[in-house]
Amino acid sequence: MSRYVYMGSFPPPHGGVTVKNALLFDGLSSYLPLEKIDLAKVKQRKLHAVISFVRELLRPSGVVIIGAAGPWRKRITKILSLVNRKKMNRSLLFVMGGAKLEDESYAVALSGYRAVYVETDSMKRDYESKGLDNVSVFPNCRRRPDTPTIPVNRSSRLSCVYFSLISEEKGALLTLDVASLLPDVDFHMYGNIDHAIESVFLRRCNELDNVTYHGVFDSEKDDAIAELSKYDVHLFPSKCPNEGVPGVLVETKMAAIPTIAFDRCFNAEIVQNGKTGYVIGDVSAESIVEALEMLDSNRERLFEMKQASLESAEQFYLDSYLPSIIELMQ
Missing domain, CATH: 3.40.50.2000 (Glycogen Phosphorylase B;)
Incomplete structure (x- = not known):
């Protein structure tokens, strides 16, 4: 059985990126035996988290699912591209937020992923214009409510x-x-x-x-x-x-x-x-x-x-x- 590891920052605090990571991790965990590496703890230099982070990036086997924003996204991508290209070819990157792709060398590195997920159609077009053919759209999702909302036509004050x-x-x-x-x-x-x-x-x-x-x-x-x-x-x-x-x-x-x-x-x-x-x-x-x-x-x-x-x-x-x-x- 393949090893699946999710890398991302998790709540608290409950910001946009941490909420999306928690949502995606929970959703994928219902299908896969998924492990977690909290990048917030890596940033805080928690020894266990740092060791797990480095070990997973160097480990030849398994799949990494990355839900990172800003510098972390580039850092992980460049490390995998340089030292573990085969693992990168099996792994997925979820681009959190609305960043456009401007760094050409970074675009080349992104081509090594099995798939790169962005949040909007225009972001997908932007990435594809830089030569990437592994891009799909994964929007800023939410869980389906247990009780569906019913639109209300009110006559009271707006x-x-x-x-x-x-x-x-x-x-x-x-x-x-x-x-x-x-x-x-x-x-x-x-x-x-x-x-x-x-x-x-x-x-x-x-x-x-x-x-x-x-x-x-x-x-x-x-x-x-x-x-x-x-x-x-x-x-x-x-x-x-x-x-x-x-x-x-x-x-x-x-x-x-x-x-x-x-x-x-x-x-x-x-x-x-x-x-x-x-x-x-x-x-x-x-x-x-x-x-x-x-x-x-x-x-x-x-x-x-x-x-x-x-x-x-x-x-x-x-x-x-x-x-x-x-x-x-x-």
């Missing part, structure tokens, strides 16, 4: 949800600008507050009767999808230049609510403009207000978007991808 870090860059204060322009729409905000804007954010929340700050949502204890499904529209006004593929855009699909986002990074690949939400080129509060007013005045259109969002979630369920990954390794 309710919006913000479910991200409360920061200037993520668009928290801009969301408050929108709320001040739409007093007949409710806004519900979740997330850790960036210390740089904490005082102004809390003051403005208290001044706006249509804004509720719910604090930090504990996704380990509670169901994020069930919570998100309580609302009508998801706002994602992030201005981050390197956003990657945010998990909340996937979770809101499963919660059957459309998203309004700015046209940054990979948002337009996740949110289908006019179908599962709106992707806006103009980075302003007024552009979001316009989109919300359209949905508020046309609840039938809003309900169609909710249905379309839920249907589009199908391509983000983990169980849709595991069988083909397992088949490739075997």
Whole structure:
């Protein structure tokens, strides 16, 4: 029997990459006798983890599944390419996040993997344009909910949800600008507050009767999808230049609510403009207000978007991808 080892950083903390690693490791473990090497412990120079890491990269037998971001991804790839090419030919790399491929020597090294998985179609095209023919798409997946969401056509006040870090860059204060322009729409905000804007954010929340700050949502204890499904529209006004593929855009699909986002990074690949939400080129509060007013005045259109969002979630369920990954390794 082949030896299968997963290398990646695992929670805590519960960041995007660590959550994806935990999800993929658990999913693959239901098919394979899978061992784990936690790269966070390797980085901390925990002796047992470092020894296991080096030994596995040098071991001629077995298969390595790598779920790493940034420098770790390049480091492991270059080591395998130089000292253990045969093992690399059997192994898989999962590119965590939305990084483009710019280093030509790194592209050559990546060709040694059995398969390289990226999160979007445009990333796949980018990698293939660099000469790689071993690239497939594995999106920012989630487990299929035990209880399917049912889209709700509400007639009450329109309710919006913000479910991200409360920061200037993520668009928290801009969301408050929108709320001040739409007093007949409710806004519900979740997330850790960036210390740089904490005082102004809390003051403005208290001044706006249509804004509720719910604090930090504990996704380990509670169901994020069930919570998100309580609302009508998801706002994602992030201005981050390197956003990657945010998990909340996937979770809101499963919660059957459309998203309004700015046209940054990979948002337009996740949110289908006019179908599962709106992707806006103009980075302003007024552009979001316009989109919300359209949905508020046309609840039938809003309900169609909710249905379309839920249907589009199908391509983000983990169980849709595991069988083909397992088949490739075997």
